[in-house]
Amino acid sequence: MAKPKMDEGKVxxxxxxxLDIFPDVxxxxxxxxxxxxxxxxxxxxxxxxxxQNLTTLNISNNGMTYLxxxxxxxxxxxxxxxxxxxxxxxSLPKELALMQSLExxxxxxxxxxxxxxxxxxxxxxxxxxxxxxxxKSVPSSIGNLTSLEILYLGGNCLQQIPFEIGLLTSLVSxxxxxxxxxxxxxxxxxxQHLESxxxxxxxxxxxxxxxxxxxxxxxxxxxxxxxxxxxxxxxFEPPSLLELAGRVIKVRNVGYSASELPQSLxxxxxxxxxxxxxxxxxxxxxxxxxxxxxxxxxxxxxxxLQEYLxxxxxxxxxxxxxxxxxxxxxxxxxxxIKKVLLG
Numbered sequence: 001m002a003k004p005k006m007d008e009g010k011v012x013x014x015x016x017x018x019l020d021i022f023p024d025v026x027x028x029x030x031x032x033x034x035x036x037x038x039x040x041x042x043x044x045x046x047x048x049x050x051x052q053n054l055t056t057l058n059i060s061n062n063g064m065t066y067l068x069x070x071x072x073x074x075x076x077x078x079x080x081x082x083x084x085x086x087x088x089x090x091s092l093p094k095e096l097a098l099m100q101s102l103e104x105x106x107x108x109x110x111x112x113x114x115x116x117x118x119x120x121x122x123x124x125x126x127x128x129x130x131x132x133x134x135x136k137s138v139p140s141s142i143g144n145l146t147s148l149e150i151l152y153l154g155g156n157c158l159q160q161i162p163f164e165i166g167l168l169t170s171l172v173s174x175x176x177x178x179x180x181x182x183x184x185x186x187x188x189x190x191x192q193h194l195e196s197x198x199x200x201x202x203x204x205x206x207x208x209x210x211x212x213x214x215x216x217x218x219x220x221x222x223x224x225x226x227x228x229x230x231x232x233x234x235x236f237e238p239p240s241l242l243e244l245a246g247r248v249i250k251v252r253n254v255g256y257s258a259s260e261l262p263q264s265l266x267x268x269x270x271x272x273x274x275x276x277x278x279x280x281x282x283x284x285x286x287x288x289x290x291x292x293x294x295x296x297x298x299x300x301x302x303x304x305l306q307e308y309l310x311x312x313x314x315x316x317x318x319x320x321x322x323x324x325x326x327x328x329x330x331x332x333x334x335x336x337i338k339k340v341l342l343g
Contacts, residue, residue, distance in 0.1 A: 011035070015058070022047070029053060037061050037081070044068040052076070060084050060106075069093040076101055083129075084109035089116075097121035108132050108152065120144045131155045131175065143167035154178050154198065166190035177201050177220065186210045199224065209307070239287040246272065247310070250283045275310040282310035 011033040012025055019039040025031060028050040037060040044059070049070045051057075057074070060083040067087060071077075072095035080102060087110040096118035105119060106129040113134045119125065120141040127150040135156040143164030145151075150173045158179040166187025173196040181202040189210035196218040204224040239247065249256065250272045258266060272283040288308040 010053075014039070025051075032056065034058070044071055046070050049073040055079065057081070064091075066091050067093060067096075069095050072096060072099055074099070078102060079104040081106040082110075083107070086111055088112065089114045092116050092118060094118055100124065103127070105129070108155075113157075115139055115142070117141060123147060126150070128152065138162055138165075140164045146170060149173070151175070161185055163187045169193065172196070174198070184208050184211070189213045239284075242268075243285045243287050246285055247283055251281060273308070275314060276307045277309055277314050280310065280314050282314065284308070284310040 010031055012031050013033075013035045014023055015035045016038040017023075019036070019041055022036075022041055022043075022045045025034070028047070029052050031051050031054055033056040034051060034054055035056075035058045037058045039062050041059070041062045042064055043066060044064075046068070048068060051074060054074050054077055056079040057071075057077060058079075058081040060081055062085055064082070064085040064087065067082070071080075072093055077099060078101055080099075081104075083106050087107060089112055091110075092107075096116070100122065101124065102122050103124055104127045105122075105125065106127075107116070108129045108131040110133055112130065113136060115130065115135050115138050117139055119128060120139060121144065123144070124147055125145050126147055128145070128148060129150075129152040131152045132155040135153070135158065138153070138158065138161060140162045141164075142162060143166075145168060147170055148168050149170050151168065151171060152173075152175045154175040154177040156179050158176070158181060160181065161176065161184060163185045164187075165185060166189070169190055169192065171191050171194050174191070174194060175196075175198040177198040178201045181199070181204055183204070184199075184207060186208045187210075188208060191214060194214055195216060197214070197216055198218075198220040200220045200222040202224050204221070205226060246269055248254065249269060256266070256269075261269075268285070271285055273285070273288075275282045275284065288310065
């Protein structure tokens with residue numbers, strides 16, 4: 001086979017050339033782009049390190065199972081595209097963390113079950129594509145990639161996203177579609193440059209209220225349970241006698257002091273939370289009702305956000321839960337409450 005020639009832009013394009021082995025390229029040291037996708041090259045030989053000025057390498061669709069450590073000696077490489085191969089977790093060398101010039105990495109369509117932590121040590125990484133793998137979790141070290149603008153994690157097995165995602169303040173596009181996500185961290189509010197958020201085909205029932213602070217151009221939520229499953233699964237556990245007593249004390253301002261109640265009960269009363277319904281004066285402690293409220297978002301969407309109410313009827317009536325009758329005086333109620341709290 002004749003040695004391949006490069007064009008004037010120092011690009012060697014051997015894609016779809018029916019190659020079984022790595023080609024012998026003349027003047028490898030001046031090649032800037034090497035395109036080898038859609039061949040049958042199963043391994044990169046040691047001579048890959050001869051391409052000292054290489055900035056772009058595409059080895060997609062070759063059936064590779066192993067990424068040679070020699071690749072990591074290409075100190076000027078900015079773009080590595082290795083889609084649709086057979087790379088597993090052990091296939092990626094630890095030395096990838098030393099390739100500080102990398103700006104774009106595409107490892108989509110492989111057999112990864114773990115997020116490659118080596119990649120979280122690349123400070124200038126702008127685009128990372130890890131879609132269509134079997135990745136189960138994202139490490140907290142993802143927060144190191146503060147230059148990242150595009151993060152593609154669609155088509156994996158993710159059940160949650162770490163809080164550190166909020167450190168990626170340069171993100172413009174975030175693709176989390178086709179996973180198993182049930183919730184999102186409130187730190188999404190920090191992604192103020194985010195324009196595109198793809199969340200379709202997950203298990204989301206609600207979204208964090210903080211998401212309304214974003215300025216999205218595109219939001220994809222199709223095929224999520226959202227309100228439907230949330231309503232179907234809604235179960236309200238009646239308040240305990242302790243909670244009912246505590247609610248009445250807080251709502252009716254029943255006086256108490258440390259000489260009358262144990263310190264543990266005073267601390268309990270201090271944990272009361274005000275119902276978010278503006279028409280309600282009620283409080284709750286541990287027994288509460290999840291409620292979905294639709295909020296206008298970016299002027300384009302109505303999205304469901306979760307909030308908590310003190311009772312199932314709170315959406316229609318000012319709900320004040322009490323164990324006393326309407327005819328009882330404040331003093332009688334106070335006596336009963338003290339009896340309940342003191343046993």
